[in-house]
Amino acid sequence: MWLVAIFVCLGWMVSLCFHEFGHAIAAYWGGDTSVKDKGYLTLNPLKYTDPGLSLLLPLFFLMMGGFALPGGAVYINTSKLRNRWWNSAVSAAGCVAEFFVVIILALVFHAIWNQETFNLERNVENSLYVSSILSIAYVIFLNIYVIFINLLPIPGLDGYGIIQPWIPTRIDKKLNKFSSYGFWILIAGFWFYPPFGHLLRNISNHAIALLSIPDILVDVGGSMFRTYAQYLVLGLIAVLWIFRDKRKDLYRKGTRLISEGKYASAIAIFDRAVAAEPNYYRVWLMRGYALYCMERYEDAQISYNKALELQPDSSDSWYYKGIIFTDTDESYEALNCFNKAIEIQPDYLEALCQRGYLLIEQENYQQALTDFERAIEIDTNNSTAWHGMGKVIP
Structure with a gap:
């Protein structure tokens, strides 16, 4: 039958x-x-x-x-x-x-x-x-x-x-x-x-x-x-x-390569995806992340900027831009990026923790404490937030 x-x-x-x-x-x-x-x-x-x-x-x-x-x-x-x-x-x-x-x-x-x-x-x-x-x-x-x-x-x-x-x-x-x-x-x-x-x-x-x-x-x-x-x-x-979504096929393949630590191969796949669909912002986002993992910070920022051009309210793009600025000791720019990420997504746990540590460096302990307390409200088992609390509270 x-x-x-x-x-x-x-x-x-x-x-x-x-x-x-x-x-x-x-x-x-x-x-x-x-x-x-x-x-x-x-x-x-x-x-x-x-x-x-x-x-x-x-x-x-x-x-x-x-x-x-x-x-x-x-x-x-x-x-x-x-x-x-x-x-x-x-x-x-x-x-x-x-x-x-x-x-x-x-x-x-x-x-x-x-x-x-x-x-x-x-x-x-x-x-x-x-x-x-x-x-x-x-x-x-x-x-x-x-x-x-x-x-x-x-x-x-x-x-x-x-x-x-x-x-x-x-x-x-x-x-x-x-x-x-x-x-x-x-x-x-x-x-x-x-x-x-x-x-x-x-x-x-x-x-x-x-x-x-x-x-x-x-x-x-x-x-x-x-x-x-x-x-x-x-x-x-x-x-x-x-009738498959070829754009998403390339995106999935690239993200899988990132999870396997094959960053150069992932970038090559994302480049193909960008050539096929230049306005797919998540490809630009993940391409930036792969470049960041290879410590190609300037190229990564270009990808993140393109992602933000396509979707300005992408909290992930602002967060990862902030991570690069943090790694390159550009605290002021990093803080602005984390502020933007949290403005878009108030419960962005990682952004709250990163901003908390930057605020400690600026001796803004009260605001840092507020960020870590908020992070702990979101995840009571988050070790990064508790560690930050320990640095703020003697």
Whole structure:
């Protein structure tokens, strides 16, 4: 049944969108307002999916009778989050959103399914009804399966992101080196140790049973999907690839290279993005950050100025300009930049702390104390703010 393949593909995309939206909205609530500028506060899959990683590979494995893999791409500026509780919450939010998808789909399933009258052979002529039942049952199973996979404490997965803020820094730095290989570690686990996959399958089957969904419907739905989905999936990927936001593809690639410490490569990618779309201010912002990391301060300031020309109310651009002025001992200019950043975003934690330290240098202790107190109100565990308080109060 072609309808099963269509419904499962659509269900997978919707689930992915809710998963990534969960990450984005939690980050927004937690302090990283940049997710709004990046276009992540939406259920549009083109805004944050990579057609290869997010859809092609997972659906390919499903068609081959394998396992569902999580996908999607939302890049969070964790330095903007208020505290490590929010860091954990952002990582957990994707699975929480997917759990709600499971509950909603389960309610829909039981609303339209009648155990006493439903029979695969007898109801087969009603293809829409049968396809809906089988598709919903299979999509519920896939979501449950992906939730358990994502909660594994493997670097690169949400499970590790939940515990990462609580891991000692020296240990996290060692483990984080494997974050780029988390996907392959997962595949290796399934490939070389079959009991690992069987365990996750059994756990998911138990969850399906708790929701009173017959496993025969899941099995038949999965079988029909794999039979009819091949050409549909290829067509879907082609459409997503053609209509993808190429500008954001370059931006995401550049930010990923920054996170890996490959600053020169990131700048080259951002230069390509600027050539394609000169008015995309976030590219100029991140390009400036990559230049700053390479200590190319003058070039970084040029990028930040261009970002501010395009979006004058960008608190991040003013903040990072202030950081460069601080590093080059231009205190007056730095203070003006931090003032502007805080004027735009009064709860900008990092800007408050940086301004506090500059005010200490100017012996303006009362205002510095006010800034550190405000920072501590925002994040009671912020060590930078407490250290500043210690320098102000004898």
